[in-house]
Amino acid sequence: MKASKKPTIAAESDRAIDIYTKAAEIFHEQGFDATSMSSIAAAVDLTKAGLYYYIESKEDLLHAIVNYAMEGLETRVIEPSRGIADPTERLKSIIERHARLLTEGNKAITILTDEVEALKPKHRKQILDRKRVYFDFVRDTLDELKRAGRLRDVNTTAATFSLFGSLLWLPRWYRPDGALTIDQIIQAITDIACGGLLVDGAN
Amino acid sequence: MKASKKPTIAAESDRAIDIYTKAAEIFHEQGFDATSMSSIAAAVDLTKAGLYYYIESKEDLLHAIVNYAMEGLETRVIEPSRGIADPTERLKSIIERHARLLTEGNKAITILTDEVEALKPKHRKQILDRKRVYFDFVRDTLDELKRAGRLRDVNTTAATFSLFGSLLWLPRWYRPDGALTIDQIIQAITDIACGGLLVDGAN
DNA sequence: GGATTTACTAACCGGACGGTCGGTAGAATT
């Protein structure tokens, strides 16, 4: 006896998760629009009709993937960092956790940044709202540092976007078999961000 | 008597440039794959057949746009910055010029980062090679700072990618009518980058 | 052991897509 009859987004069958994972990979490689449903079906050893047994539509599949990715962001980056009292440590935790999530191989997270415009307006708004919560969380951390006199004289909105840029660019250039380890990269991004944001001797 | 019979990429007719500009806007809004040739044709008051009088294929159109964008990057960011002797000033020039190019309204430059994978392998390689020259130019500047003892102990490859991330993320969030002016943003990105990269008192 | 449900497939559909073709009005050339 497994989960309920009406599967919420978290309680899907193994096969469905398999499909999401594979679809995320292909969307990541080829882009959402350039990917055909038949090719996804073939990648999970189904016919297109068989694939449609599990999903409602192509957009529905994308939505499921993006929701899954958003949940990963929330449980693996936001929630563990929220409890950290010291804002500098909190910031470092966000950077490290987000960087690891972006590079560990699950492609769903990259679709979260690259293919959201392909969602229908209602779904897109849902995701954008949740992203906004994350953005505010990071900016609030910078604001907290500012109030404590530990931040350089820099606009926190621009600084937050700048940091996101550094992080979200990561999956586009990081190669697991490359010269740089993920720990080295996290070190570099953290050093640059903290060095550029914090007043000297505050960290 | 205008240019030659075989128009090089720089010597196109006014109408062709009009088409490239409009197409770049639509590609930017909807993505390359999601954009139909008929919709581009309609946007420039042509039928699809009329549009094909000017271009060879959809990919050819993308290639022309991306080439045009690459030329802008070279003439407006790389070349003016190359002559600057002091590496810190050179770095600041790169950041400011690139940021302005990315936000001044010409959408071709954003297609240069978002739609290169839609090019055919040969064309894609051409563009990637030219991007590589830019990357090396920036990293060489950081290496020069390092040799002069003016750079913190940070990996210059990771630092260059991190900077590119901050810059290339800009067009995704910058709003010309928003609260932050482009000068404020350039200030912030420059401050963070320099503060995070340079040893104190070196700039 | 019959009925129902699960997990599919082969075949198909309407439509949109990139691209082409034959033609043509009008300007420029000879």
Place this chain on the structure above:
DNA sequence: AATTCTACCGACCGTCCGGTTAGTAAATCC
């Protein structure tokens, strides 16, 4: 005045796409 060239258009083509339908073998339930 006849010819050629430029800048298009209407109609069309084959292909592929997202999605559907009718059916079915095997497992599950009663």
